[in-house]
Amino acid sequence: MFYVAGKRMRSEVSTLTLASNHLLDALPGDVRDAVMRELERVTLPLRTTIYEPGERIGYVYFPLDGIISVVTVMRDGTQIEVVTIGREGISGAQGLLDDGMATALTFVQIAGDYYRLSFERFVALCARYGPLRALVEKYLSALLDVMAQSIACNRLNYVNQRIARWLLMTHDRVWRDEFRLTHEVLATMLGVRRAGVSIAAAGLQQAGCISYSRGRFTVVDRTGLEGAACECYAAIEEAYARRRS
Amino acid sequence: MFYVAGKRMRSEVSTLTLASNHLLDALPGDVRDAVMRELERVTLPLRTTIYEPGERIGYVYFPLDGIISVVTVMRDGTQIEVVTIGREGISGAQGLLDDGMATALTFVQIAGDYYRLSFERFVALCARYGPLRALVEKYLSALLDVMAQSIACNRLNYVNQRIARWLLMTHDRVWRDEFRLTHEVLATMLGVRRAGVSIAAAGLQQAGCISYSRGRFTVVDRTGLEGAACECYAAIEEAYARRRS
DNA sequence: CCCATTCCGTTCGGTAACGTACCGACAAGA
């Protein structure tokens, strides 16, 4: 599986060279250079654990074309996604606000390339470069808004709408029309049954918005998907966009 | 209504003198004195608007015995509670991370006493006193954890469990066994039907955990309520407690 | 090439919660 993931990556080098991280892009040139110099580029396969609750944050990750999921784990083991982190953000930044401990289980949801930086160096760079710290804080502020919207979304919207939103957000972040994802995983992220996802996904496929097969989704009609998604998609993207002024 | 609220306050002066705010309590003596000197004490009646989305944050509020609700408003006007802020926290602090704009509708859910401080002075004090800023950041970090738990809770737990949790959290924050609250309002906060709350509340009353009548709830058996609540109650209180070390 | 595994289509009965509605009881103001 590792090897396969590696092959996929190599076969898509052309898109990868375009991949970038919004936070890094938004830094002033000199700060950006200073930060970039310390970054390490890594390719992470599906399901790589990023943080375990209660552990120290080892690295912060800037996704390029992969996606990281942060999930809440209930006592009975049920997992549910709290937020996804892609090119628009960074994982581990909330450690800045406290003691550098991770509180939520965090792992790679879509394999891809990431920049990473040890948490200690990240803290040091934030202390040294105001614009970096400011950008990270804006991102955390966006995170609060996004999670506020997700609380409403999880409570009020239908499964098929939330699936459409999830696929759209993923599509935005991976820069590819196709990505690996099973109904099972999607169901866990959304906190619904796998069968529920199968039915809703079949509807979206019927409508020509997507196609999928055996752990692989393809976005066929983005505009159609946008119509099928709940208002939360736009609200969340706007929460991120507002911080890029 | 204003006058009635005023009377209630006066009649409970004995508990009010004990009321305090955890964030303020946790400040080192000198910083605390400096901050306290700038605070204004206000009594806010039910439903006072604290922030409107898109407006500048005028004041930050430190609740003493009242409760502030932050809600997400959907396009169709449906509201749903994102987080409640009581003695353990502060409202408006997230403005520190960005540009001082409010993004969510915020209002007084339980009338009571609050300290308040203009946002500008708050920012200045945070810049000047490291321990204040650190405490506020820890609180924001807790907020992220709490919201993460709420996302799971809203998706996975039953209405009666979530009602029990809401009542427990309120009970912790108001320092009184009785508080004003209608089924209607509770239903809105939880994102369910009023009738659903009525049924679930009747169950909790039957079980001897609470009693209520015409816009007034009374906690009768706290331990019983804790048994009826979901695990999220403990998880959330722990997220706050962890930052008080 | 075969086999174990993964993935997804589909079904079943069950149920928590929905939207809507009506009504009685109480409270507050005129």
Add this chain to the structure above:
DNA sequence: TCTTGTCGGTACGTTACCGAACGGAATGGG
């Protein structure tokens, strides 16, 4: 005192989703 509005009990049919399960089909490792 009467009226008006708020509050909560209750009921109806409806529905989105649940939990569990079975089975076919594609996949990839041995």
